[in-house]
Amino acid sequence: MASILSTIASYLPQHEGLLPxxxxxxxxxxxxxxxxxxxxLSYTARVYSENPSLKNPPKKSDSTAPSSAVSAYSHPTSTVTPLSARTFGTWTLVQSMVRLYAAYNISNPQIYQMAYWTYVIAFAHFMSEWWIFGTTKWGAPLAGPVIVASSSLIWMxxxxxxxVQ
Incomplete structure (x- = not known):
């Protein structure tokens, strides 16, 4: 058991402190x-659970969209599409790679700054979707990314x- 733990520990960032x-x-x-x-789409649709255009839906006689348009989504009031979910996933993967490099190269000022900026961008994205675009609302699905981004920003x-010395 001790050898398994030491093997796992050898793959962890070797810098002191918890931030890495x-x-x-x-x-x-x-x-x-x-x-x-x-x-x-189900998890992404939980975060982006608000479709501003559905808050005041058009009257049936005014609608030009086919009635099946809303049923194509996994969540009827969500703006998430398969393309937007994959784009978000790719964006998240890029940010993950920057943070992964920062975990192992935390004393490099450029990498540290890049990782910091990933949290700035994530925080700005989620807050703008809530406050400006109205595609999400405050709740557990939004709280997670906002708390991680803001606490990481402060910590970093x-x-x-x-x-960085």
């Missing part, structure tokens, strides 16, 4: 999230001088 391990963990979770966006900001 956090970046690795979030990377792994995000890679899993990327894979699921290719397999199903505070730890810059510790890791």
């Amino acid at each position: 391990k956090w970046l690795l963990f979030i990377s792994a979770v995000s890679i899993g999230n990327s894979i699921q966006t290719y397999a199903t 900001w505070l730890q810059w001088e510790y890791y």
